Amino acid sequence: MGQMSKVPFTGKVFPADISVDDDTVLVPANTVSNLEKVEERGGVVKRVGSVVTPHFDESRTREDFRVVKRHILSRIDNAPADKSKDPRTILITSASPREGKTTVTLGLAMSFIFERDYSVILIDADMRSPELSRRMGLSGELGLLDFLENEEIGIEDIVYPTSVKGVYAVPAGLPRITAPELITSERMTQLLKTFHDGSQKRIVIIDSGSVLACSETISLAGYAGQIMFVAAKGQTRRKDIDEGLGILHRQAGPIDESRVAMVFNKTDHSRSPVRYSRNS
Amino acid sequence: MVGTVLSLLYDEMVRIWCYRWTAIITAIVLFVAGAAYIVRMPDSYDAWAQIYVPRQTSLSAAAANVSLGAEYGSTYVVQKTLLNDQNLGKVAEQLNPALSRLTPADRQAAILGLRNKITIRPDDGDGFTEFHYTASNPAKAYNVVRLLLAQFVSGTQDRAERDFSQADVFLDSQIAIYQRKLNESQQKLIAFHQRYGDTTAVTTDTAEEADAASEVENARAAYTAALARDGVGTPAQAQIAALEDRIAALRLQYTDQYPDVIAARQQLAQLQQRSAQGSKGGDSSAVAVARGQLAAAQARLRRARFRPTLPPQIAAQEADLRRTDDMLRNAYQELLARREAAKMSLAVYGANNSSKFQVTNQPTIPAAPSGPNRLLLLGLAVLVAIAGGIGAAYLRGAITGVFVAPRELEEAFQLPVIGTISWEQTWHTGEVVQGSRHVAVFVTFGVILLVATVLVSVSTSPWLQAIFHQYSTTLFQGFVK
Numbered sequence: 142m143g144q145m146s147k148v149p150f151t152g153k154v155f156p157a158d159i160s161v162d163d164d165t166v167l168v169p170a171n172t173v174s175n176l177e178k179v180e181e182r183g184g185v186v187k188r189v190g191s192v193v194t195p196h197f198d199e200s201r202t203r204e205d206f207r208v209v210k211r212h213i214l215s216r217i218d219n220a221p222a223d224k225s226k227d228p229r230t231i232l233i234t235s236a237s238p239r240e241g242k243t244t245v246t247l248g249l250a251m252s253f254i255f256e257r258d259y260s261v262i263l264i265d266a267d268m269r270s271p272e273l274s275r276r277m278g279l280s281g282e283l284g285l286l287d288f289l290e291n292e293e294i295g296i297e298d299i300v301y302p303t304s305v306k307g308v309y310a311v312p313a314g315l316p317r318i319t320a321p322e323l324i325t326s327e328r329m330t331q332l333l334k335t336f337h338d339g340s341q342k343r344i345v346i347i348d349s350g351s352v353l354a355c356s357e358t359i360s361l362a363g364y365a366g367q368i369m370f371v372a373a374k375g376q377t378r379r380k381d382i383d384e385g386l387g388i389l390h391r392q393a394g395p396i397d398e399s400r401v402a403m404v405f406n407k408t409d410h411s412r413s414p415v416r417y418s419r420n421s
Numbered sequence: 422m423v424g425t426v427l428s429l430l431y432d433e434m435v436r437i438w439c440y441r442w443t444a445i446i447t448a449i450v451l452f453v454a455g456a457a458y459i460v461r462m463p464d465s466y467d468a469w470a471q472i473y474v475p476r477q478t479s480l481s482a483a484a485a486n487v488s489l490g491a492e493y494g495s496t497y498v499v500q501k502t503l504l505n506d507q508n509l510g511k512v513a514e515q516l517n518p519a520l521s522r523l524t525p526a527d528r529q530a531a532i533l534g535l536r537n538k539i540t541i542r543p544d545d546g547d548g549f550t551e552f553h554y555t556a557s558n559p560a561k562a563y564n565v566v567r568l569l570l571a572q573f574v575s576g577t578q579d580r581a582e583r584d585f586s587q588a589d590v591f592l593d594s595q596i597a598i599y600q601r602k603l604n605e606s607q608q609k610l611i612a613f614h615q616r617y618g619d620t621t622a623v624t625t626d627t628a629e630e631a632d633a634a635s636e637v638e639n640a641r642a643a644y645t646a647a648l649a650r651d652g653v654g655t656p657a658q659a660q661i662a663a664l665e666d667r668i669a670a671l672r673l674q675y676t677d678q679y680p681d682v683i684a685a686r687q688q689l690a691q692l693q694q695r696s697a698q699g700s701k702g703g704d705s706s707a708v709a710v711a712r713g714q715l716a717a718a719q720a721r722l723r724r725a726r727f728r729p730t731l732p733p734q735i736a737a738q739e740a741d742l743r744r745t746d747d748m749l750r751n752a753y754q755e756l757l758a759r760r761e762a763a764k765m766s767l768a769v770y771g772a773n774n775s776s777k778f779q780v781t782n783q784p785t786i787p788a789a790p791s792g793p794n795r796l797l798l799l800g801l802a803v804l805v806a807i808a809g810g811i812g813a814a815y816l817r818g819a820i821t822g823v824f825v826a827p828r829e830l831e832e833a834f835q836l837p838v839i840g841t842i843s844w845e846q847t848w849h850t851g852e853v854v855q856g857s858r859h860v861a862v863f864v865t866f867g868v869i870l871l872v873a874t875v876l877v878s879v880s881t882s883p884w885l886q887a888i889f890h891q892y893s894t895t896l897f898q899g900f901v902k
Contacts, residue, residue, distance in 0.1 A: 202843050209840035245842060369839075372830055375439030379822035379833060386834060398837055405827040405841040 179300045190277035190303040190310035206252040228366035235371040236385035241406040243272040246348040260307040267350040268320040271313035284314025289323040324357045352385035362393035373407040435825040440814035448810030455802035464790035468562035471782035474548040512568040566784040599753040606746040633722035640718040644711035657696045664689045
């Protein structure tokens with residue numbers, strides 16, 4: 142705890158950030174600052190992540206993501222107050238690689254453009270293949286793993302602005318062999334808590350590796366209040382999903398309708414009718 | 422309901438589409454294998470013979486209206502009489518002299534093999550029948566058909582001769598039998614008539630009876646007139662005459678012992694007695710003559726009315742005898758007519774049956790192969806390959822268990838599917854290139870396989886080689902010109 146309080150935060154990470162309780166937050170209140178500060182690090186302007194999803198203008202695809210977003214928001218609104226896991230932390234995962242997790246993450250982020258009340262923080266937590274970082278043009282930049290390992294690095298150092306207003310990105314950082322252990326560290330909990338602190342509504346979307354391939358994903362699922370399980374049409378095998386859900390269930394809390402939802406990806410077109418919050 | 426079924430069907434199609442590569446590769450492999458097999462199939466040669474067997478024969482003419490089973494020249498009869506074990510055994514032995522030294526089981530197998538490969542094609546319209554035999558060796562095909570035809574010719578001649586003699590013997594024996602029966606019947610009839618009289622001579626002539634009756638009337642009128650003229654026409658005389666009439670009438674129906682007859686006779690006797698006492702002078706001669714005539718007329722009427730009656734059993738016996746006699750006579754006459762017909766048809770067809778059947782096509786050694794129809798088989802192979810590919814893709818989809826509809830996902834895991842995301846190829850910058858590369862790879866792969874198939878086929882099949890040779894020659898000549 143004490144060790145954590147030594148973390149040198151150079152300024153407010155987010156603008157309009159307000160009261161942060163010292164007892165609950167390990168980061169000193171005066172170090173959590175505004176979002177203007179994330180634009181530069183030590184006087185040097187940071188790279189700007191590009192949130193580009195080709196053909197997002199296609200109204201159909203946009204509509205598809207709006208439906209998913211609406212579900213996520215209604216779950217946040219309807220979440221019980223005593224919920225141990227914050228529903229604003231959303232983990233995007235799948236059973237196997239290449240099922241479209243990063244695409245769903247980016248699309249979801251784009252769908253928040255017009256949500257004036259919410260800002261979105263995308264975290265690339267796929268340590269094996271940091272696809273999100275690559276696609277946003279933030280490969281090789283300081284990122285999550287660097288922050289978790291090096292206490293010298295502050296939150297504002299790893300949060301990058303993007304081409305879209307209200308969307309911020311946290312790249313994966315340099316790959317490390319200790320990644321699974323770092324993910325389970327207190328500093329990770331602290332990071333997520335910091336993001337959710339303050340009056341501004343923020344949604345944290347974690348793009349993780351596939352359940353069957355990356356052990357970090359299981360640890361990350363422990364933080365997430367909502368888990369989006371992506372399954373690709375004509376690609377994902379039943380037994381892989383079974384196995385993946387089984388692992389999550391055993392190691393990251395109960396898998397039930399209120400916490401886990403599936404997203405059917407790579408359809409030629411949306412054949413199923415739009416459905417709004419069947420549960421939550 | 423229909424919508425659900427269509428939706429499920431669509432899902433299955435999508436599932437198959439997910440494994441289109443499996444389908445394509447399986448189809449290509451199947452087709453190449455099938456094509457190689459078809460191209461390497463040996464040529465087959467079809468040797469055939471045609472015979473003409475007229476349906477009408479002397480036996481069938483002789484036995485008109487008598488059922489003798491299937492028609493003589495029908496394909497069915499040919500098949501049954503020709504393709505029996507004895508005939509085929511002979512053919513098989515002639516083809517392969519070593520066959521007689523084999524075990525009965527092997528011999529049977531050889532005969533069965535021969536029978537399965539012989540086809541007899543019927544011709545519905547007339548008595549034409551074709552034998553076909555197909556083999557990869559044209560000389561063997563020719564030999565089998567030649568030997569079969571020889572079997573048929575000898576077998577049919579034997580049979581025809583037997584049939585002719587049978588027809589003759591059959592008719593002669595029947596005629597003899599009927600002749601004897603007819604004689605017996607005649608004898609019986611004669612014996613019957615000798616015993617019971619010639620009942621045929623006794624006739625009941627109603628005309629004669631009416632004639633006699635009118636004569637009685639006339640005689641009575643003459644008698645009454647004579648009595649009146651004689652002046653002794655007393656009431657007594659008239660009464661006597663009336664009584665006599667009555668007695669005569671009664672006697673026609675009753676015997677002398679009948680009470681009415683007895684009473685009438687007594688009354689007549691009294692009247693005659695009284696009349697005799699009253700007129701001692703007696704009758705005049707005219708009256709006596711008239712009375713004699715009346716009595717004679719009455720006697721004649723009585724005779725005319727007489728009917729000789731036989732007892733009913735004897736009458737029935739007679740009718741029976743007559744019926745049998747008539748029937749036998751008719752049958753006998755019909756048999757005689759048939760024998761004439763048979764003799765005539767013998768004269769028409771000839772005694773040695775030379776026109777009994779004709780071989781309308783002698784077998785020859787087939788020069789050109791008749792099969793297999795490789796183009797058709799290749800077409801079928803394409804269809805089978807496509808079906809096999811689709812089947813393989815379906816199987817793989819069913820075994821792997823991929824999801825093609827959000828409904829399936831929801832049912833499988835009981836978790837909400839909160840959205841379906843359309844997938845555009847362009848979402849990933851690399852995907853577009855990758856997609857077109859897939860198509861290019863597929864096309865190249867397919868073309869290479871097809872070329873390989875053609876090359877393998879040409880190098881292994883004399884059939885295709887011949888065609889290519891022909892074409893290349895034509896091309897070459899074109900260039901020279």
